[in-house]
Amino acid sequence: xxxxxxxxxxxxxxxxxxxxxxxxxxxxxxxxxxxxxxxxxxxxxxxxxxxxxxxxxxxxxxxxxxxxxxxxxxxxxxxxxxxxxxxxxxxxxxxxxxxxxxxxxxxxxxxxxxxxxxxxxxxxxxxxxxxxxxxxxxxxxxxxxxxxxxxxxxxxxxxxxxxxxxxxxxxxxxxxxxxxxxxxxxxxxxxxxxxxxxxxxxxxxxxxxxxxxxxxxxxxxxxxxxxxxxxxxxxxxxxxxxxxxxxxxxxxxxxxxxxxxxxxxxxxxxxxxxxxxxxx
Amino acid sequence: xxxxxxxxxxxxxxxxxxxxxxxxxxxxxxxxxxxxxxxxxxxxxxxxxxxxxxxxxxxxxxxxxxxxxxxxxxxxxxxxxxxxxxxxxxxxxxxxxxxxxxxxxxxxxxxxxxxxxxxxxxxxxxxxxxxxxxxxxxxxxxxxxxxxxxxxxxxxxxxxxxxxxxxxxxxxxxxxxxxxxxxxxxxxxxxxxxxxxxxxxxxxxxxxxxxxxxxxxxxxxxxxxxxxxxxxxxxxxxxxxxxxxxxxxxxxxxxxxxxxxxxxxxxxxxxxxxxxxxxxxxxxxxxxxxxxxxxxxxxxxxxxxxxxxxxx
Numbered sequence: 223x224x225x226x227x228x229x230x231x232x233x234x235x236x237x238x239x240x241x242x243x244x245x246x247x248x249x250x251x252x253x254x255x256x257x258x259x260x261x262x263x264x265x266x267x268x269x270x271x272x273x274x275x276x277x278x279x280x281x282x283x284x285x286x287x288x289x290x291x292x293x294x295x296x297x298x299x300x301x302x303x304x305x306x307x308x309x310x311x312x313x314x315x316x317x318x319x320x321x322x323x324x325x326x327x328x329x330x331x332x333x334x335x336x337x338x339x340x341x342x343x344x345x346x347x348x349x350x351x352x353x354x355x356x357x358x359x360x361x362x363x364x365x366x367x368x369x370x371x372x373x374x375x376x377x378x379x380x381x382x383x384x385x386x387x388x389x390x391x392x393x394x395x396x397x398x399x400x401x402x403x404x405x406x407x408x409x410x411x412x413x414x415x416x417x418x419x420x421x422x423x424x425x426x427x428x429x430x431x432x433x434x435x436x437x438x439x440x441x442x443x444x445x446x447x448x449x450x451x452x453x454x455x456x457x458x459x460x461x462x463x464x465x466x467x468x469x470x471x472x473x474x475x476x477x478x479x480x481x482x483x484x485x486x487x488x489x490x491x492x493x494x495x496x497x498x499x500x501x502x
Numbered sequence: 503x504x505x506x507x508x509x510x511x512x513x514x515x516x517x518x519x520x521x522x523x524x525x526x527x528x529x530x531x532x533x534x535x536x537x538x539x540x541x542x543x544x545x546x547x548x549x550x551x552x553x554x555x556x557x558x559x560x561x562x563x564x565x566x567x568x569x570x571x572x573x574x575x576x577x578x579x580x581x582x583x584x585x586x587x588x589x590x591x592x593x594x595x596x597x598x599x600x601x602x603x604x605x606x607x608x609x610x611x612x613x614x615x616x617x618x619x620x621x622x623x624x625x626x627x628x629x630x631x632x633x634x635x636x637x638x639x640x641x642x643x644x645x646x647x648x649x650x651x652x653x654x655x656x657x658x659x660x661x662x663x664x665x666x667x668x669x670x671x672x673x674x675x676x677x678x679x680x681x682x683x684x685x686x687x688x689x690x691x692x693x694x695x696x697x698x699x700x701x702x703x704x705x706x707x708x709x710x711x712x713x714x715x716x717x718x719x720x721x722x723x724x725x726x727x728x729x730x731x732x733x734x735x736x737x738x739x740x741x742x743x744x745x746x747x748x749x750x751x752x753x754x755x756x757x758x759x760x761x762x763x764x765x766x767x768x769x770x771x772x773x774x775x776x777x778x779x780x781x782x783x784x785x786x787x788x789x790x791x792x793x794x795x796x797x798x799x800x801x802x803x804x805x806x807x808x809x810x811x812x813x814x
Contacts, residue, residue, distance in 0.1 A: 229720070233618075233720065234618075237615055237618045237620070238620075240611060240615050241615050241620070241626060244608075244611070244612055244615065245629060248629065248633050248688075249629060249632065251633075251645065251648060251688070252632065252644075254644070254647075254654055255644045258647065273654075273658075312539075313539040313540055316539065317536060317537050317539070317540035319536065320529075320532070320533045320536040321537075324527075324528075324529035324536075325528045325529050326526060326527035326528070326529050326530040326533040326534070327525055327526045327527050327530060329533075332540075332541075333809070334805065334809065336544075337805050338801060338805065339548050341804065341805070342548070342801075343746070343748075343797070344749075344751075345750075345751050345769070345770035345773065346555065346749070346791075346794060346797070347552065347555060348774075349555065349558065349773070349786060349787045349790070350551035350552070350554045350555040350558060352777075353554065353563075354550070354554070369547060370547070372543055372547060373543065373547035373548055373551075376539075376540060376543045376544075376547075377544070377548075380540060405529070430635075434637035434638055436638065436639050436751065436752040436755075437751045437752070437770070437774075440774075441774075441778065451637075452637060452752075455639050455640070455643060456643075458643075459643060459646065464650075466647055469643060469647070470644070470647065473639075473640045473643055473644060476639065476640050477636045477637055477640045480635050480636070481632065481635050481636065484628075488624075488628055
């Protein structure tokens with residue numbers, strides 16, 4: 223029994239219906255938090271026609287920017303995410319090149335070590351990390367958080383970059399070396415330009431990893447003005463009063479940067495996701 | 503290639519290299535210079551905390567105090583006297599298995615749909631990835647609002663005439679864990695979907711053509727061509743996701759805080775409560791360390807699979 227015309231049409235109908243269902247499930251919460259963030263006070267709790275956008279206001283956004291330290295949180299998030307990710311990418315490029323291309327004793331062991339540490343979850347290490355940072359007097363500022371983020375971003379970025387480096391044909395490097403290029407010259411002139419998409423992907427993943435991180439942020443930072451956006455958000459809920467309007471406005475502000483980054487470089491990211499987790 | 507031959511020729515003319523040098527490898531010095539930052543990070547920020555994690559469990563350390571060595575007392579107390587530990591273990595397994603199975607199921611549907619010839623496929627793919635792109639904290643708080651007693655889910659169910667009294671989804675025993683599984687699935691299914699999609703697209707078209715000629719139905723094509731080809735991919739994403747889900751903190755903490763009672767406490771939230779709320783860092787860490795063998799076992803299964811891809 224071959225797939226007939228009727229079966230094909232039936233399959234197409236089922237496919238589009240399923241797609242519609244998935245899209246609704248995936249996107250409705252975004253619509254809902256967006257709507258809540260644009261409603262004011264009591265109106266958040268309206269019982270009539272809750273799904274229809276009407277009488278919208280930007281009052282919540284004004285509130286979170288003017289009467290809550292949202293700008294500080296935004297700044298802290300940007301600083302910590304940018305620096306930890308940039309440093310990790312540099313370390314990852316050096317280490318990745320060395321592991322993939324250079325011949326030395328301990329090569330495989332280090333590759334395994336990188337993978338193993340990439341898989342160790344933060345929930346296992348947050349107490350010793352807290353004790354370490356506390357004893358180094360780093361819990362008072364953003365430095366502790368920055369170092370803690372390096373602990374997961376460095377193995378992660380190294381692992382991703384390693385995969386990209388392997389996909390670059392070694393012959394190109396050999397050719398450059400015959401022409402008199404040094405090892406580091408090859409890395410700078412041949413490998414880096416070719417691996418640029420991979421490096422951008424690693425940076426963006428590292429950035430979002432840090433941007434989204436919550437557990438270390440909760441344990442290593444306690445002063446309100448040093449919080450990052452996720453912990454700032456969390457601080458709205460752990461009190462007794464739930465200000466849903468401002469809370470959802472802050473949620474939108476927190477979610478936007480990763481989403482924008484993702485849209486800009488979607489093509490890189492999708493290949494990166496599959497490369498980083500599933501090789502082969 | 504030419505370089506290899508050239509260097510070998512030069513080596514043959516001069517005296518042979520000492521064996522130690524050969525054992526350490528051609529690029530030993532340069533390699534380790536490039537690796538210094540990585541190794542430093544691995545030791546200071548990972549190896550040291552891991553070692554101290556184990557050391558802390560042997561102490562009665564609390565926040566701000568120097569710990570005293572107490573041997574295996576923490577382990578004894580946790581396994582025999584702790585009123586909630588076994589419940590936490592059970593919760594952890596229910597949460598993890600429930601979420602991972604659902605994510606695999608929904609992710610597979612997503613992959614199969616996106617693998618069909620659709621109009622605007624790239625757009626749908628991007629939109630379906632959104633739940634995964636949004637920060638976990640945002641996910642958790644948005645769903646806390648959706649599932650609230652006055653939230654939109656209850657309002658919708660009421661307007662559809664499906665129920666009279668609103669349900670406190672997150673605050674009652676029967677539905678709290680179920681809600682957490684739902685939220686975790688919502689956040690994580692796109693990762694499965696996109697990875698499985700990549701796996702699907704790597705299946706040679708000839709296999710399907712051959713199946714067609716043999717008269718296979720849609721189901722048979724899925725069962726005998728698609729599934730076997732996806733085996734490794736499914737295994738790797740499932741295990742990766744199991745590690746992440748088993749260790750989840752933010753979803754549980756921000757939605758239920760482990761409550762009501764300890765009905766949804768998983769081991770990360772319980773560790774946090776013991777360590778930072780009752781301030782018993784040593785005892786809290788014991789929860790993590792005692793479950794670490796399970797985790798290491800899972801990683802041991804996973805890493806050869808991921809390294810095999812690397813070696814090719």
